[in-house]
Amino acid sequence: DNEPLVLGIETSCDETGVGIVRGHTLLADALASSVDQHARFGGVVPEVASRAHLEAMVPTMQRALDEAGVTLADVDAIAVTAGPGLAGALLVGVAAAKGYALAADKPVYGVNHLAAHVAVDTLEHGPLPEPAIGLLVSGGHSSLLLVDDLTAGVTPLGATIDDAAGEAFDKVARLLGMPFPGGPPIDRAAREGQATIQFPRGLTAPKDLANHRFDFSFSGLKTAVARWVEAKERSGEPVPVNDVAASFQDAVCDVLTAKAIDACRTHGVDTLVIGGGVAANSRLRAMAEERAAKHGITVRVPRPKLCTDNGAMVAALGSRLVAAGVAPSRLDLPADSAMAL
Numbered sequence: 097d098n099e100p101l102v103l104g105i106e107t108s109c110d111e112t113g114v115g116i117v118r119g120h121t122l123l124a125d126a127l128a129s130s131v132d133q134h135a136r137f138g139g140v141v142p143e144v145a146s147r148a149h150l151e152a153m154v155p156t157m158q159r160a161l162d163e164a165g166v167t168l169a170d171v172d173a174i175a176v177t178a179g180p181g182l183a184g185a186l187l188v189g190v191a192a193a194k195g196y197a198l199a200a201d202k203p204v205y206g207v208n209h210l211a212a213h214v215a216v217d218t219l220e221h222g223p224l225p226e227p228a229i230g231l232l233v234s235g236g237h238s239s240l241l242l243v244d245d246l247t248a249g250v251t252p253l254g255a256t257i258d259d260a261a262g263e264a265f266d267k268v269a270r271l272l273g274m275p276f277p278g279g280p281p282i283d284r285a286a287r288e289g290q291a292t293i294q295f296p297r298g299l300t301a302p303k304d305l306a307n308h309r310f311d312f313s314f315s316g317l318k319t320a321v322a323r324w325v326e327a328k329e330r331s332g333e334p335v336p337v338n339d340v341a342a343s344f345q346d347a348v349c350d351v352l353t354a355k356a357i358d359a360c361r362t363h364g365v366d367t368l369v370i371g372g373g374v375a376a377n378s379r380l381r382a383m384a385e386e387r388a389a390k391h392g393i394t395v396r397v398p399r400p401k402l403c404t405d406n407g408a409m410v411a412a413l414g415s416r417l418v419a420a421g422v423a424p425s426r427l428d429l430p431a432d433s434a435m436a437l
């Protein structure tokens with residue numbers, strides 16, 4: 097097989113990931129997570145994440161190489177998440193990538209984390225039809241992207257103006273007494289409940305659509321859920337946790353899917369790629385597919401392990417860049433916590 101062998105390093109948040117791909121084929125996806133160390137804080141603590149990356153970097157690299165049955169000498173290029181993300185966390189991955197690149201005389205590609213979340217789908221479903229719309233929903237970001245050409249960068253259409261979708265899941269789970277991260281327990285509880293409570297749909301009123309058509313807002317929803325639960329507790333009645341979970345989840349999924357499909361229709365796009373941890377949500381997948389089908393739009397969602405942060409997504413984007421003949425980054429490539437697309 098003469099397609100380039102590309103290794104990808106991801107350290108933008110709490111997952112240390114090293115993935116290896118050849119062309120569109122995934123050969124290794126090694127992951128170490130510090131999520132348990134953050135659980136008692138209810139969110140990722142940057143300093144704790146950086147230290148965990150430092151400890152996990154070399155062993156995770158070794159596991160990926162072993163899994164793929166290759167050595168660093170076999171690799172044609174190294175891709176690394178250069179941003180956006182936590183500055184200290186990104187620095188560990190970028191420094192490691194430079195070190196390996198220098199030691200083994202390999203080109204290094206600094207890539208954008210959000211573009212990598214879209215690119216990972218190619219490992220599951222093959223080449224991405226372009227243009228496509230990307231909906232990225234995780235604990236750190238909620239964005240709509242127009243993807244004309246993955247290797248030339250993608251165009252942001254909108255993003256959250258306050259909390260990310262996953263952050264809303266985590267905060268609502270906390271107030272319902274569920275563990276962190278809150279997405280999975282809310283997803284499970286919602287299956288046992290009814291979405292009977294009308295919670296607000298952020299930035300969907302006509303006056304908001306004028307300026308924030310493809311933006312999201314979840315902090316008002318989170319507050320509305322908190323108020324509703326408080327009022328119930330004051331009344332002495334039991335809180336119908338499963339119904340609250342289902343109603344909250346429906347409010348999030350309703351806005352995400354409506355705006356994603358609006359973006360597809362506005363830009364004449366018939367492929368919607370969903371990525372990020374929240375893409376694992378069963379209701380989001382079902383609602384997106386149902387609504388997209390009505391407009392002849394195909395929804396692509398990679399398997400859950402590829403939706404959350406990992407090294408394979410970085411390798412996948414690196415592989416596209418190498419295949420497109422894009423020039424590598426310079427060895428003084430910086431980590432850029434606020435990297436634009």
Ligand code: KG4
Binds near residue numbers: 236374376377404
């Ligand atoms: O992509 P990810 O692993 O990390 C980043 O934040 O970058 O996403 C984690 C987020 C968390 O907020 C978690 O609660 C959410 O994804 N999540 C879910 C589900 N599984 C994970 N949210 C809703 N439903 C799920 N099934």
Ligand code: ZN
Binds near residue numbers: 372
């Ligand atoms: Zn991510």
